Amino acid sequence: MLVALPIVSFFCVVILGAFAAGPRIRTDVAQLALVLWLLVCNLIQGINSLVWAGNTDIHVPRWCDLVTKVLLGLVVAIPGACICISTRLARIHDDQKKKPSSKRLQYILDGLFCFVIPVLYMCLHFIVQDHRFNILENFGCSASVYPANQAIVLMLLPPMLLGGVAFFSTSQSSFSNLECSFDAHTSASTMSSFPDFSRRASTVMILGSATTIITLFGNFIRSNIIPWVSLAAVHRDFTVIAIVKSDVDIVPIEFAWWSVSSISWLYIGLSIVLGEDIRDAVRSSPKVYASITKWLKAFEPRLPRLHISSRPLLPLHIRRRAADPSSTMSPTPRSPTSTASMRSGTSPVNYPSLYDPSCHPRIRFELLRRQKISFPWTSVTSYSPTTCLQASTEKRWR
Structure with missing residues (x-):
């Protein structure tokens, strides 16, 4: 097994998938179609190299019937996408580009060159x-x-025609943009938009020519050329x-396999060097991180709300006394005010109890939480029942 085959294919799939999520490619039908064609073909080759x-062995014949046609459609889909990109570049200088009919025509051209013509080439x-198809060890079906x-001429003619049209149309658009960039009265093309235009045009010309x-x-690397007899002779073993x-048949299949990876790496290199997809991805990374964080917070588990019962809770010293009646507790410390009132014979002040419904909920919660309360007027620390007024006095004292 050649370990490099699936690694190269799936690595291209990951990078092309990141490019497809970028704002510049996602909003452009031609560029999105170009990236998707490369992504799907690399995914197919990666799966074939693993299977x-x-x-x-003959594993899934129907799979091979489908993917062999898709891999053939790539050689015309890339020049077709380059033609669509070049027409979009040419529309930069067109005064009629904002009309709905012009946009509708552009969408029709995108669908025709990016999808319809590749399907016709497959047919x-x-x-x-x-x-039916060929099977090669470590490479899969072709x-x-x-x-x-x-x-050979029949299968070679459509890619050559589309590649030539893409190259010359992009060259014409680049020449027109170079003339208009020095025209002060042209509002559609400015010096600020010229670098972006030239980078995209260079990418289209290099990629289309290389394909x-x-x-x-x-x-032309085929060496076992035989004469054409008839169509019935061709389909005899269909x-x-x-x-x-x-070895004579292995070389063309291996070359076709590596050509898909080479075109993918060429596009990735041109996008990094000449394009702005990486820059857009870096700039949009904080927004993506914020959106992911917001999405994850929606699924964050939250603590249930604490519902405090209206029934009073017994302090620890009362629970101990109820459990052990023989235990002796220290007398409850009295406040100076209540002691003075008892000595003078007057009736003592009735402080509200902890279990009084009029007790403020915050003070009650504070008493239940702290349990142990130190009074400022005495050094005795007790677990005796404490009133709401004593708790509030102790809180103000501190």
Whole structure:
């Protein structure tokens, strides 16, 4: 098993997934389609490298029927997305760009070049498909193309045309922007927007050209070219699943596998060096952290509210006396005011009891919490019943 194959694929998936969540790519249909095509193809190759690691067994034929077509659609989806990005760059200098009809036309072009044309290219592959698919150890399943010059030209022509259109349209947009940047009366293009424009145009030109060159080179490394006889001869073994073991057939499959990873790494490098996706991700990280924190606080477990019973709670010394009647307790200290009133013969002042309903809840809670209260007028510390007035006096004394 080649350990590097799934590691490279899934690492690209993680980085491209982070790019897809950025604000610049998320709001642009063409760039989002480009990132999603690369992400899905890397995910497919990572799964294939894990399933067929060290074996050539036929695991899920329907899976291979689907993913081989998706991997073929990538070679036209990337140039198509580059064409859509270049048309958006060209609309920067267009005075009609704010009209609804112009926006509707742009959305139609995005859907056509990013999704419809790749699907048509997948259907075109049925014409030159000589058998169901190929299986290579450690690489998984790949599409099969009849090794004839006519079949190679048919599969090579659409990517070459789209790549050339993307390159020249982006070059024309860059030249127009360079002319308008020195025009003081042009409000659509300013010197502040020119660096962003040039970075995006450079990314599109480099990526589209590299994809076209890699696709062209991948079709010309085939060495077992045979003459085209007829369409019936091509589809004679259409339902056969081929296990690839010869070196002549292994080289094109391995090149196609690594070309997807190479294009992905090229896009990641261009986005880091020329793009502003990393900068936007760093700037938006505090907002993302705040939103995640707010979302987590919504699921934070909260303590239940304490409901204090209206029934009075017995202090500890009363509980002890009730449990042990033979225990002797020290006499309850009296306040100086009550002692003086007893000596003079006058009736003592009736302080409100702790269990009096008129006792303030805060004072009652304080007494129940502290239990042990030291009086300022005596050195005796007791656990005897304390009144609300004594607690408030002791609190003011301190």
